[in-house]
Amino acid sequence: MEHPILENNRSQPKRPVLAILTVDDELQLFRGNRSNFADILRAGHEHGFTVYVVTVKHLKLLKSKVTGFTFIEESQSWQKGLFPLPDIVYNRVPMREDELQPHVKRKINALLKHPTIRIFNPAFFNKWSLFEWLNMSKSTRPYIPATRKLVTQNSLRLLLKRHLFLYLKPVSGKAGKGIMAIRLQPEKQMPYRLRMQEKRRSLNYNCATISKLWAKIRKESSGEAYIAQQGIELLKHQDRQFDLRVLVQKNQRGQWDVTGIGARMAGSSSITTHVPRGGSIEDPDRLLQYSFGQEQARKVMIKVKSAAILIARQIERGSGHSLGEMSMDLGVDKHGSIWFFEANSKPMKFDEPHIRKKSLERLFQYSQYLLTKKTKRAGGA
Numbered sequence: 001m002e003h004p005i006l007e008n009n010r011s012q013p014k015r016p017v018l019a020i021l022t023v024d025d026e027l028q029l030f031r032g033n034r035s036n037f038a039d040i041l042r043a044g045h046e047h048g049f050t051v052y053v054v055t056v057k058h059l060k061l062l063k064s065k066v067t068g069f070t071f072i073e074e075s076q077s078w079q080k081g082l083f084p085l086p087d088i089v090y091n092r093v094p095m096r097e098d099e100l101q102p103h104v105k106r107k108i109n110a111l112l113k114h115p116t117i118r119i120f121n122p123a124f125f126n127k128w129s130l131f132e133w134l135n136m137s138k139s140t141r142p143y144i145p146a147t148r149k150l151v152t153q154n155s156l157r158l159l160l161k162r163h164l165f166l167y168l169k170p171v172s173g174k175a176g177k178g179i180m181a182i183r184l185q186p187e188k189q190m191p192y193r194l195r196m197q198e199k200r201r202s203l204n205y206n207c208a209t210i211s212k213l214w215a216k217i218r219k220e221s222s223g224e225a226y227i228a229q230q231g232i233e234l235l236k237h238q239d240r241q242f243d244l245r246v247l248v249q250k251n252q253r254g255q256w257d258v259t260g261i262g263a264r265m266a267g268s269s270s271i272t273t274h275v276p277r278g279g280s281i282e283d284p285d286r287l288l289q290y291s292f293g294q295e296q297a298r299k300v301m302i303k304v305k306s307a308a309i310l311i312a313r314q315i316e317r318g319s320g321h322s323l324g325e326m327s328m329d330l331g332v333d334k335h336g337s338i339w340f341f342e343a344n345s346k347p348m349k350f351d352e353p354h355i356r357k358k359s360l361e362r363l364f365q366y367s368q369y370l371l372t373k374k375t376k377r378a379g380g381a
């Protein structure tokens with residue numbers, strides 16, 4: 001394996017440099033998904049890039065060399081080294097808490113303003129902003145379930161008047177944490193049915209009045225900001241609901257493109273489809289064909305792709321920043337309508353090998369595109 005410092009030998013044409021940005025860690029050099037970072041390094045080398053992992057603390061923008069980390073295949077370990085300042089910074093600061101720290105915010109802002117360095121994916125999304133951005137455009141409004149901030153009992157009551165089935169979700173949540181669902185069954189003695197997502201199953205709580213329901217929700221949500229959202233009756237297969245995970249990235253022309261679509265099917269007693277909560281990885285074409293037959297399933301997939309691209313464009317517009325990729329959770333109902341649940345600005349590794357492979361290629365194809373743009377503004381990052 002080439003030594004990183006020799007890679008940028010002065011006599012050779014300059015290799016493009018991409019730095020994966022994260023934060024440092026007391027125990028293990030840096031935080032983040034190391035196997036993901038190692039894959040990105042490998043893919044970058046194949047595309048002729050110098051790639052390294054850098055922490056916010058080490059990325060000193062006024063220096064010409066930066067301390068970073070590279071992965072040594074022979075020893076399967078991370079090694080410190082000196083690297084050139086990056087042309088491109090790929091933000092993978094792993095947690096919201098980290099991104100909110102003042103020194104992290106300052107560095108990201110400095111990168112956004114930097115005359116030559118391009119940074120993409122400047123911040124995590126939150127579920128309420130996503131809703132607001134998508135609600136602003138006629139092209140994306142049809143895909144979003146009715147959503148409100150869950151602040152008072154009255155906000156809940158207003159939404160329940162129109163929708164007997166609701167999802168409650170923390171605005172900064174992920175991986176199904178803190179998600180609840182409500183069904184109002186007016187004919188029942190205990191009409192309010194709350195389901196709360198536990199580790200791998202959901203717990204039920206039934207009550208007679210909305211004030212009891214509200215008290216329970218307050219207790220369960222423990223002070224976190226929540227949204228309440230119209231519940232969508234997702235398609236089911238073998239009595240388990242499923243939804244789609246769409247990876248959208250910018251391509252070699254700098255345009256949004258669907259890299260791949262996976263499906264996740266909920267565990268039998270789960271209200272979300274996450275794999276760690278008992279969900280399973282499925283083939284989206286096959287699942288849609290069970291529900292709709294081949295011809296109709298094909299049409300739904302085409303609609304999913306065009307919806308995902310419209311949504312990505314509008315999220316980018318709403319966020320006010322240049323984005324390079326995002327993953328989306330989309331649901332499909334029995335009429336074949338498509339529903340947006342959320343988008344993640346720092347997508348996790350897809351388990352489907354074909355999507356994974358293409359996602360790594362796209363990352364560098366888009367980076368290459370950014371480098372061919374003369375000015376930062378035109379590059380869009």
Ligand SMILES: Nc1ncnc2c1ncn2[C@@H]1O[C@H](COP(=O)(O)OP(=O)(O)O)[C@@H](O)[C@H]1O
Nearest residue numbers: 167173174175176230231232272273329341342
């Ligand atoms: N409004 C909704 N109607 C039906 N199902 C939903 C709704 N919102 C979320 N879900 C289900 O819960 C899962 C998790 O919701 P999501 O918004 O993606 O939160 P998280 O950030 O925890 O992944 C979705 O993938 C979907 O299966």
Ligand SMILES: [Mg+2]
Nearest residue numbers: 175176329342
């Ligand atoms: Mg999700």
